Every structure is written in structure tokens, then in C-alpha cells.
Amino acid sequence: MYLTDSLRELIAGRLGRFEQRGLSATDSRRAAVALALIEEGTGALLPGIDAPTAWSRSAAVLLTRRSARLRNHPGQWALPGGSIDDSESPEQAALRELHEEVGLRLEETSILGRLDDFVTRSGFSITPIVVWAGEARELEPSASEVASIHRIPVSEFMRADAPWLDPIEDSEQPVLRMPVGLTWIAAPTAAFIYQFREVCIAGRTTRVAHFEQPMFARQ
Incomplete structure (x- = not known):
């Protein structure tokens, strides 16, 4: 699958x-993440995923590993994102965070749409x-927030x-994970990726807001 018009x-x-579902929860903080479609290129390697032999135009998703120094969710897989400022829309916040975290500045014309909101156990209502x-060949991880950048x-x-x-003991709903190479990504990031796969690539309306997060992702 290539990144084409x-x-x-x-x-x-x-x-x-797609009929996007917005969610809110009492005392939850609003946040947004950017699920960025990007050329595969020569991103950081993961066990079990072969590296392209040259710059590749295959479609990829931009993911980061959060810095181990962060107070919230250190070292976890993430999509670039963060809290929405009072004056911002989710789209504006996602683009701002994309620039701040990986040095990628995009215009609002790059926005393709929204997926369903996801309310996390850690107190955020996140809009993806x-x-x-596009190519985005020049990426620069934020020294304070991002340990590494990956094109999956x-x-x-x-x-x-x-x-x-x-299954998880404290909920009737299962924890959702997405395998990547020889490792895996947990919800909420995995939930966004799975819904993207289903809605945007497979053309199936699939809901994910009910899925659980593992205990380590709830802090």
C-alpha cells in the first residue's frame, strides 16, 4: 500500500x-492525538519488522516512544498528542503537538477527519x-518528551x-492490544490504530471506546 493521492x-x-462519536466523562481533561499517515522511509527499526532497502513510499503510521523521564506514561508507545488548550479545537491541538513532539509542521488542509473519542482510565477524553x-523526511524528536520516532x-x-x-479482572471488557513486529501496543493508542485500520483501510464501522487499558497504562 503506497502513500498516493x-x-x-x-x-x-x-x-x-463515518459517524464519529464524541465522549466525555466527569472531571476528564480534553486531549487530542495525531494519527499521521506518512511515508515509511527509513524509520527506527523494531524486532520482527524488516527495514526498507531504500526510502520507501509505502504508507506508514507515525508513532513515538515516550521519554522515560516523563511523569505520565513514561516509555510507552504513543501517537503525538496532548492536552487541548482552551482556545483550541482538537484539530489545532493535534497539529500543534505534532510539531512540538516530532518537528513536523502541517497545515489544516492535511486533516482527513476524526475517529471516535476514547476516555482513558488516567482521566483524559482523547480525540484522534x-x-x-506525506514524506516528512526531516523529523526531530522533542528532547523532553520523545525517546524515539517510528514509521510503522x-x-x-x-x-x-x-x-x-x-481478559482483565476488574472489567467485563477485554484489554485491546495491537501486535507490531515481535512486540505490541496497548490501548488507548492500540484502540486508535485498530479503528483506523477498520474504518479507513478496511471500510468497516468498528467501535473501540469500550475496550480496556492494561493496568500500567492507567497511571
């Missing part, structure tokens, strides 16, 4: 027809914004063994 039109069209990032091929998220659904 036809793919952009396909995803924008499916998001345009799907954006078109979209094909990796289409694996037949995904998602993984694990």
Missing part, C-alpha cells in the same frame, strides 16, 4: 461518511485526528492475528 481520497471519503503527512507500515496493522483481546 488515491489513498488520501479513499481515507478522507470514509472518514467523511487523522492527518496526511500500515500493512503491519492489517495482520490477521490483530487485535489481541485479553
Whole structure:
């Protein structure tokens, strides 16, 4: 799957027809994340994922590993994002965080649409914004927030063994994880990626807000 104009039109069209569900919870803080479609390029390697032999135009999702020095969710997989300022829309916040965390500045014309909100156990109501990032060859991780930047091929998220659904003692709903190479990503990030796969690539309306997070992601 290549990052082409036809793919952009396909995803924008499916998001345009998708009935996005906004959620809120008492005392939750509003946040936004950017699910950025980007060329695979030569991003940081992961066990079990082959590196491209040259700069690749295959479609990928931009992910980060959070800095181990952060107070909240240190070292975890994440989409670039953070709290929404009072004067911002979720789209504006997602683009701002994308620039602050990985040095990628995009215009509002790059926005393709929204996926469903997800209320986390740690007290955030997160709106995922799907954006078109193109080549984005020059990325720079924020020294204070990001340990590493990764371009994960979209094909990796289409694996037949995904998602993984694990029972957890304190909830009737399972924990959702997405396998990546020889490792995995947990909800809420995994929930956004899974819904992106289902809605934007497979063309299936799939809800994810009910899935649980593992205990370590609730802090």
C-alpha cells in the first residue's frame, strides 16, 4: 500500500461518511492525538519488522516512544498528542503537538477527519485526528518528551492475528492490544490504530471506546 493521492481520497471519503462519536466523562481533561499517515522511509527499526532497502513510499503510521523521564506514561508507545488548550479545537491541538513532539509542521488542509473519542482510565477524553503527512523526511524528536520516532507500515496493522483481546479482572471488557513486529501496543493508542485500520483501510464501522487499558497504562 503506497502513500498516493488515491489513498488520501479513499481515507478522507470514509472518514467523511463515518459517524464519529464524541465522549466525555466527569472531571476528564480534553486531549487530542495525531494519527499521521506518512511515508515509511527509513524509520527506527523494531524486532520482527524488516527495514526498507531504500526510502520507501509505502504508507506508514507515525508513532513515538515516550521519554522515560516523563511523569505520565513514561516509555510507552504513543501517537503525538496532548492536552487541548482552551482556545483550541482538537484539530489545532493535534497539529500543534505534532510539531512540538516530532518537528513536523502541517497545515489544516492535511486533516482527513476524526475517529471516535476514547476516555482513558488516567482521566483524559482523547480525540484522534487523522492527518496526511506525506514524506516528512526531516523529523526531530522533542528532547523532553520523545525517546524515539517510528514509521510503522500500515500493512503491519492489517495482520490477521490483530487485535489481541485479553481478559482483565476488574472489567467485563477485554484489554485491546495491537501486535507490531515481535512486540505490541496497548490501548488507548492500540484502540486508535485498530479503528483506523477498520474504518479507513478496511471500510468497516468498528467501535473501540469500550475496550480496556492494561493496568500500567492507567497511571
